[in-house]
Amino acid sequence: MLALFYIFIGVAIGVSFWQITRILNLRGVIATDKDNQQQGKNALLFMVFLYAIMIYCLISLNVIMLPEAASFEGEHDDNLFNISFWLIGIVQFIMQFLIFFFTFKYKGSQERKAKFYADSHKLEFIWTVTPAIVLVGLIGYGLWQWNNVMDLSNEEDAIVIEVYSQQFRWDARYAGEDKSLGLGNVNFIKGINTMGVDMSDKRSQDDIQVTELYLPVGRKVHFKFRSQDVLHSAYMPHFRAQMNCVPGMVTEFGFTPKYTTEEMRLQPEVMEKTKGINKIRREKGEDPYEFNYLLLCNKICGASHYNMQMKITVVEEDEYKKWIAEQPTLASVINQ
């Protein structure tokens, strides 16, 4: 079988070489009117192809895209994204039309004379000022939203969670009842103290170390990120959240979950995507998939970068309280 394949490749190469030398013997080098005709038509055909692939992807790949933001902060992200997307979409469709239609329409011939048109201050003024005005709007909205997202001051009620990364796993530490995390440093890593928490720090005692995140819906979560070896990035796409984990410093991010995992599973967008995924999984004989929020590593960190994830479950407040009460504190685990 393989031998046949190699023979086939050999023949294919031979034939292409023969064809190429044949074409080279034609020795055509500069476009003639006939070429301009043909290539002008090709430009039009290509435009049809381009529009087809653009529209096809926009429609048929809509289902694979991330669902609506699952955090309150993400609402404006989605909004701004939609505005930007419509805007660039319209400009894209118009510009590509002009480029390839002009190529077709003004294809050269001996009879044509090009218009000598070197300058127009009016036109140039228009297309400098129009993008500028549009950008002022986009920048304004974007900066306002950026400040919204990145502002982590005045949040009395927030849950403080440290997300801790290492090759190739995630851990997390809840601040516990005092809402304050004990100090951490790699020098304290020893035995079961895998996150390097300073146990002589009073604030560490009630901290809770877990391998999976539980978040109550509707309450701000204040994340602090640490890394013990290389750069990682905590990417929580459903919440429109991402922050690098940098060895030697603590980085921060925050958001407020909007839907519980259960609610999210019942969203039409999510249900449709899940249905599509499960159809594929059934064909391959794999277990069905159920929607879960995830935290993924999104900064190249080594061989198993592609498999560094942590499950996030968003639940109602009382369920969260029940769960957190069941988790042992660091004092009870490490100091024994």
Next chain:
Amino acid sequence: MSEHHHKETFVTKYLFTQDHKMISKQFLVTGMFMGIIGVFMSMLFRLQLAWPEKSFSIIEAFLGPHQIDGVMNPDMYLALVTIHGTIMVFFVLTAGLSGTFSNLLIPLQIGARDMASGFLNMVSYWLFFLSSVIMVISLFVEAGPASAGWTIYPPLSALPQAIPGSGTGMTLWLVSMAIFIASSLIGSLNYIATVLNLRTKGMKMTRLPLTIWAFFVTAIIGVVSFPVLLSAALLLIFDRSFGTSFYLSDIFISGEVLHYQGGSPVLYEHLFWFLGHPEVYIILLPALGITSEIISTNSRKPIFGYRAMIGSILAIAFLSTIVWGHHMFVSGMNPFLGSVFTFTTLLIAIPSAVKAFNYVTTLWKGNLQLNPAMLFSIGLVSTFVTGGLTGLVLGDSALDIAIHDTYFVVAHFHLVMGVSALFGMFAGVYHWFPKMYGKMLNKTLGYWHFWLTIICAYGVFWPMHFIGLAGLPRRYYTNTNFPMFDDIADVNVVITMFALVGGLAQLIFLANYFISIYRGKEAPQNPWKSNTLEWTTPVEHIHGNWPGKIPEVHRWPYDYSKKVDPNDDESDYLTGEDFIPQTTPLLTNEEPS
């Protein structure tokens, strides 16, 4: 000079030559060789992404110890994307593009006998050659080549414990890049000196072809930003080999705490991107310059808004040095900086939009000669618009959070700087091949090459935006560990197929190129009926470019289809031809354009 021919040996003519025309060919062929490696690597890792568990004999044959039964190792996957990025960005699209066309065109288009320093020009090429050799050697070290991504962020790039490629492979990578930077700096200084000092009589800065403006400004950006990358690389070498802590702090790896204290990887990111972002324009501006020239010539029309084009090149160059932070919105830097960088980044959209609109207006009511070079230039405008527009999403810090480092970014930059710059490079080769070899490239093969390439480019990168919007991070060896990405498997297969066809289509170009050198049709002196000075030189290469005196310049380079009556498009051409070379003195009663 041409009057006294000194005897040339093979070594002085083809190897250690100081003639800019030969050096430009050396750059091009070396760049093409590296390009073949870079593109081939992308085909290998596209196979892995489309069919993660499948065994391929081609992978078995090429990856040696870095594969098991025809399935590549995760380490090797990362190495391939790292080296693919490095080679394409630096070796192909910086040295291969800028090195080739700056060398070829600067002296020829400004009317100089050679570069300001032929010797430094030669040194620049041989340093580039050396760095290419070292980069290729690094592919064969036992633990594998550098694999921390082309941005080589420490600590991953600093610690061999973190990834095997950060051992000898990374050392060679750094040495190669340091030499590369030296080469690039020497080249750039030479370009700047030449453009400023060696213009022929009458060649005012406002009469320079836009190609030269682009190469000139590119060289300035290079001189401003490449030294910063050199310092970043040097500090990394110190951290790796001499125990300093510029970038490293508080690290626990393979069961022990390392001694590093007080450094920060964020510092490295700042230094890297201070080059890294201008680098995008170091790649793109020459391509845009080439395109401006080719679109104007083949439209038989002046480039629309010559001064606005120069203005936008300068504006892009200036802005490019103050936007690097948009690669670092989620790096942990102060959010206020994020605001500043969002602002400056989105401003770049304005000069870029001006350029795109000016290209389209140049096409409008032209007499388009659809040569392969022209098609590639039009293709560049198309991909530049498509890729540039998504920059509005990525440059906005608030939106970037959600799609940073996903395939959306990969699609964006491949279109806007990868494919666009490659199209510019191809356009340049098709257009100036007669000037390089005295032969013409075959147009039929050129047409096949163009249409296959642009179809595949869109086939690869348009769907890729959507898997990015599905939240798929880049640099994942496979996404099979995430059921939430199961539904993009088909898209990955389609992308890979387009990538394979697109990669193989480049063979058409290679065949056309190398066969035409020997068997191509003899080139006429001015095949494209162009105005610029390089077409006044004889087809045969001679030292000093012009046999007699250097021609004098009397007008700007874009007097195409200038009419007797400026207000009547159908009136006769001013000189009876639809082009007026720069060497033609102003006619009586002629308004200078």
